[in-house]
Amino acid sequence: GAQNKVIRPFGKHDIALHIDDGCMGGGESIKHTETLSEDEFNDLFDKKYNTNEGFTQSRKKIFHYCIFADNIWTGRSGKSYSSNKFVVADGHSVVNPIIGSHVKGQAGSFMHELGHSLGLFEGSESKGPGYFPGIDNDKSDDWTWPWNTDHPYHKYKNYKSCMNYRYQTEIIDYSDGNHGSGDHDDWSDIMITIKNIRS
Structure with missing residues (x-):
């Protein structure tokens, strides 16, 4: 299950x-x-x-x-x-x-x-590994007009991760960052956390 x-x-x-x-x-x-x-x-x-x-x-x-x-x-x-x-x-x-x-x-x-x-948080990527503005973005699942490209619904549509509210229960996986513009590599950030736990 x-x-x-x-x-x-x-x-x-x-x-x-x-x-x-x-x-x-x-x-x-x-x-x-x-x-x-x-x-x-x-x-x-x-x-x-x-x-x-x-x-x-x-x-x-x-x-x-x-x-x-x-x-x-x-x-x-x-x-x-x-x-x-x-x-x-x-x-x-x-x-x-x-x-x-x-x-x-x-x-x-x-x-x-x-x-x-495991270290994935909403915020500017300039804050360091694990931060991405598409994580927990409340607007990422609110539909809007296609020409409104800066709206999170469109901006993070390629962020194919359960960390994106738009896909939380549809994609049971973290993103590998290979889905185009607006995507993020969650797995690389998780590996940094795991490496720090082991050391």
């Missing part, structure tokens, strides 16, 4: 992504709450991360912590921190649409938030 859709693109780049949903001794169910608050999320993370209950010393540098909640405090489909934790709102209409695929919604939203956790 959704896990394989996320694992496959990493494999194409010689990265072995493992999702521990309990099969490797880490994942577990947590108490249900209609809307998970930021404090609840941080408390759950701190309990897991700082007590070695799920993050042993060997896991701390390479594992990222994710919770699938029903809804979250932001009202959005997910929230990521630029370290090693993120949350996906499984009840959100982007993740679980009335029309469309829940599996693709889960996979795309998980991969989108993981991308932030």
